[in-house]
Amino acid sequence: MLSDIFNNLDWSVVTDVITSVIPALICITFHELAHGFSAYALGDRTAKDMGRLTFNPVKHIDVFGLIMMVIFKFGWAKPVPVNMNNFKKPKWHMALTAFAGPLSNIILAVIVLFIFWLVYTPLSAFETNSVAGIILSMIYLTAYISVALAVFNLLPIPPLDGSKVLFALLPSSGYRKLMQHERYGMIVLFAFLSIDSFLNMNIFGATIGQFTGKLFDSLLYFTSAAHRIAN
Numbered sequence: 001m002l003s004d005i006f007n008n009l010d011w012s013v014v015t016d017v018i019t020s021v022i023p024a025l026i027c028i029t030f031h032e033l034a035h036g037f038s039a040y041a042l043g044d045r046t047a048k049d050m051g052r053l054t055f056n057p058v059k060h061i062d063v064f065g066l067i068m069m070v071i072f073k074f075g076w077a078k079p080v081p082v083n084m085n086n087f088k089k090p091k092w093h094m095a096l097t098a099f100a101g102p103l104s105n106i107i108l109a110v111i112v113l114f115i116f117w118l119v120y121t122p123l124s125a126f127e128t129n130s131v132a133g134i135i136l137s138m139i140y141l142t143a144y145i146s147v148a149l150a151v152f153n154l155l156p157i158p159p160l161d162g163s164k165v166l167f168a169l170l171p172s173s174g175y176r177k178l179m180q181h182e183r184y185g186m187i188v189l190f191a192f193l194s195i196d197s198f199l200n201m202n203i204f205g206a207t208i209g210q211f212t213g214k215l216f217d218s219l220l221y222f223t224s225a226a227h228r229i230a231n
Contacts, residue, residue: 033060062075
């Protein structure tokens with residue numbers, strides 16, 4: 001019975017899931033570590049004391065956010081805890097900590113794309129469904145998801161990173177009020193995503209996809225040119 005299930009299993013589906021999940025885990029891990037290390041460098045030990053300064057991706061997984069990344073190529077991780085009261089300049093240091101996440105994803109994408117060009121010629125000679133072909137696809141997808149994660153998190157919607165960067169421009173009184181109510185922003189975001197999906201409008205996904213595509217193409221061109229110059 002088990003052997004029949006094993007033999008009849010569609011391994012292409014399993015492969016597709018693996019090649020999507022692993023890149024997503026790499027991207028969210030780097031994203032959250034960037035937040036944690038930035039906060040630590042600016043005086044907040046909260047993430048370190050709670051064991052979040054780790055390369056273990058399990059510590060950073062938000063299940064729904066991971067599913068979103070695998071299916072739609074944009075999503076989020078479990079937020080690294082940050083106590084902005086430990087910062088000398090709470091508003092601006094919080095903005096730097098928030099911006100560190102998307103920035104780390106852009107840097108990761110550049111590094112991964114350069115690796116992609118280094119291995120593209122030898123690995124592209126193999127079949128797409130071979131181990132070499134799967135590795136090449138995972139490298140490429142890691143770069144794309146990393147860019148998508150950066151673009152998505154730069155949206156000025158609380159509690160995404162872009163809101164903390166934008167809110168830093170507000171007066172301190174207004175900033176505190178908005179930060180106190182940022183949890184409601186995720187409810188609004190979920191509601192919008194649900195309506196967008198239910199009505200099959202795809203406004204949100206198309207917009208994110210468009211910005212991600214343009215930025216990714218620019219990085220792809222840049223790293224390709226850098227690879228040619230290096231060789």
